Amino acid sequence: MMVMLEILIYPFILRAFIACIITSIVSSVIGVYVVLRGLSTIGAAIAHSALAGAVIAIFLGFDPVVGAFTISILFALLLAYSGEKNRGRVDITIGVLFGFSAALAILFISLISAYTASAWRFLIGDVLGVSEWEVYVMSFFSIIILTVMYVFYKEFKYTTFDPEAAEALGLKVRFYSYLIVTLIALTAVICLKVVGSILTEVLLVAPAAAAYQFAHSIEKMKALSVVIAISSSTVGLTLSILLNISASATIGLMAVAIYFTSLILSTKRRKCKAFIEYSRVASRKSKI
Amino acid sequence: MSIVEVHDLTVSYNGEAALYNVSFNIAKPLFLCIIGPNGAGKTTLIKALIGILKPIKGYVKVLGLDPSRDADVRRLIGYVPQRERINSSMPALVRDVVLMGCLSLVGPFRWFRKADMDSVLNAINIVGLRNLLNEPFSHLSVGQQQRVLIARALASNPKILMLDEPLSGVDATSQEIVISTIRRSVDNGVTAIMVTHDLNPVLDHIDALMLLNKTVIAYGSPREILREDLLVKTFLREVKILRIDNKHYVMGTDHHA
Numbered sequence: 001m002m003v004m005l006e007i008l009i010y011p012f013i014l015r016a017f018i019a020c021i022i023t024s025i026v027s028s029v030i031g032v033y034v035v036l037r038g039l040s041t042i043g044a045a046i047a048h049s050a051l052a053g054a055v056i057a058i059f060l061g062f063d064p065v066v067g068a069f070t071i072s073i074l075f076a077l078l079l080a081y082s083g084e085k086n087r088g089r090v091d092i093t094i095g096v097l098f099g100f101s102a103a104l105a106i107l108f109i110s111l112i113s114a115y116t117a118s119a120w121r122f123l124i125g126d127v128l129g130v131s132e133w134e135v136y137v138m139s140f141f142s143i144i145i146l147t148v149m150y151v152f153y154k155e156f157k158y159t160t161f162d163p164e165a166a167e168a169l170g171l172k173v174r175f176y177s178y179l180i181v182t183l184i185a186l187t188a189v190i191c192l193k194v195v196g197s198i199l200t201e202v203l204l205v206a207p208a209a210a211a212y213q214f215a216h217s218i219e220k221m222k223a224l225s226v227v228i229a230i231s232s233s234t235v236g237l238t239l240s241i242l243l244n245i246s247a248s249a250t251i252g253l254m255a256v257a258i259y260f261t262s263l264i265l266s267t268k269r270r271k272c273k274a275f276i277e278y279s280r281v282a283s284r285k286s287k288i
Numbered sequence: 289m290s291i292v293e294v295h296d297l298t299v300s301y302n303g304e305a306a307l308y309n310v311s312f313n314i315a316k317p318l319f320l321c322i323i324g325p326n327g328a329g330k331t332t333l334i335k336a337l338i339g340i341l342k343p344i345k346g347y348v349k350v351l352g353l354d355p356s357r358d359a360d361v362r363r364l365i366g367y368v369p370q371r372e373r374i375n376s377s378m379p380a381l382v383r384d385v386v387l388m389g390c391l392s393l394v395g396p397f398r399w400f401r402k403a404d405m406d407s408v409l410n411a412i413n414i415v416g417l418r419n420l421l422n423e424p425f426s427h428l429s430v431g432q433q434q435r436v437l438i439a440r441a442l443a444s445n446p447k448i449l450m451l452d453e454p455l456s457g458v459d460a461t462s463q464e465i466v467i468s469t470i471r472r473s474v475d476n477g478v479t480a481i482m483v484t485h486d487l488n489p490v491l492d493h494i495d496a497l498m499l500l501n502k503t504v505i506a507y508g509s510p511r512e513i514l515r516e517d518l519l520v521k522t523f524l525r526e527v528k529i530l531r532i533d534n535k536h537y538v539m540g541t542d543h544h545a
Contacts, residue, residue, distance in 0.1 A: 036375065036378050037375075050466050150398075151397065154394075154399070154400075155389065155396065158380060158388045158391060160375060161374065161375050161378045161380055161385070161388070162369065162374045162375065163373075164340070164369045164372070164386065165365075165367055165368075165369050165374075165440075166388075166391070167340050167393045168338045168339075168340060168362060168365065168367040168369075169362060169367070169388070169389075169391045170362045170363070170391070170392050171313075171391065179355070188441050212379065215379050216381065216424040217380060217381050217384065217441040218378065218379055218380065218384075219378050220379070221379050263485070
């Protein structure tokens with residue numbers, strides 16, 4: 001404990017913990033919709049397009065965050081549009097765009113050999129190198145994302161549950177689908193500096209998928225997802241500092257470990273099986 | 289003013305007509321059942337009546353308004369889609385599902401009020417599932433889930449109920465409850481339009497029947513149009529009507545649409 005308090009004296013470590021907590025909250029809340037809407041592959045593709053955007057911006061001399069935002073939102077909207085037009089075969093577009101963004105990123109990394117280290121930070125993350133300015137940017141966009149999610153809470157919830165009935169009830173299902181992927185793109189950019197494009201997908205999916213095993217309402221799933229994400233990122237970061245190993249890797253491994261543990265401990269499946277069995281017995285008794 | 293007025297309706301998917309020249313009129317509250325073979329356009333017709341699909345020819349008027357243009361009319365419709373189209377893996381409690389029915393009354397940027405929760409309680413009481421209000425929707429049996437979806441449709445006190453295959457995969461007890469719930473609503477002045485692939489459970493309870501195969505083959509009271517020649521024309525295969533103890537049973541239509 002004393003060691004922990006001692007390391008928090010260093011501003012860069014304190015900033016790293018703040019960045020981890022901000023990223024965990026945003027990614028785990030939006031991650032709930034990524035999991036429930038089956039958008040996990042889209043999340044991975046968007047994270048890689050954010051990397052391509054960051055690297056292109058470095059090559060052109062812009063702020064990499066601006067490049068990451070622009071390209072990831074563009075790709076996200078393209079994926080959403082493609083999903084709408086090619087129902088059931090969106091995997092083809094995802095595969096092509098995934099490869100395209102990865103190829104773009106590799107191409108521009110090779111072109112900016114002088115800045116390869118900067119580009120590399122976006123690929124594998126560099127949470128200990130997060131600047132004060134970057135914490136402000138992360139906080140600003142996180143507040144925007146969480147505000148939008150709060151304002152359209154019931155719309156997101158019900159268009160996820162039953163899009164057809166939601167449309168019949170007058171909700172603009174298409175608008176909310178596009179809005180969700182735009183928010184995923186923004187979240188991917190926020191995650192980029194903390195865990196890098198490779199592990200962004202883990203932060204988006206693993207905490208929400210673990211929470212899914214225990215939650216019976218979307219509200220509980222969100223709350224549990226946030227707790228799991230903050231736990232895995234802060235414990236992962238602490239371990240990485242104490243053991244002097246990669247922070248993004250330990251954060252990712254912690255999240256995945258919690259996910260697999262949740263699969264083993266899942267109360268949901270047990271309760272569901274028990275309830276179905278109870279219903280069967282009750283139904284048999286009522287017939288008798 | 290007619291409750292539902294459909295004139296020369298044509299709806300297409302990818303350039304192919306899913307429905308053509310459909311015309312019918314509902315002047316007073318009744319229980320209408322629509323039957324037809326796979327791909328007959330039954331679900332398409334329901335979607336056009338709700339306003340989700342726009343006609344390429346003709347028009348639909350619900351309570352005098354065009355549902356594809358006037359969102360206000362959707363507040364007067366309770367819709368029960370096919371259960372398979374619902375994301376049943378999503379964690380949701382029964383009360384959350386029924387509360388969804390009040391969405392059209394609340395509108396954007398506002399949260400549900402106490403009055404909406406009262407409507408939820410009233411609707412769930414109607415389908416007899418008050419004791420399951422706080423249970424996860426995914427834990428319910430198929431029949432119970434269907435009753436919850438009907439409660440959701442009833443939560444906004446609709447003038448019209450549109451139900452797409454509400455009896456599909458439902459056990460006999462729940463079928464009876466679903467049908468009697470719809471019948472009671474009709475007796476209280478609601479118009480119910482129901483698509484089904486199995487006419488037998490509902491035959492004694494409906495006021496009107498429509499035989500549909502891309503276009504209306506016959507529309508009228510079940511007594512008038514429940515004839516083997518019309519059913520063969522609709523289903524394009526052999527269909528028998530059995531009469532046992534003054535009751536009719538249709539054999540050979542039971543294929544999912």
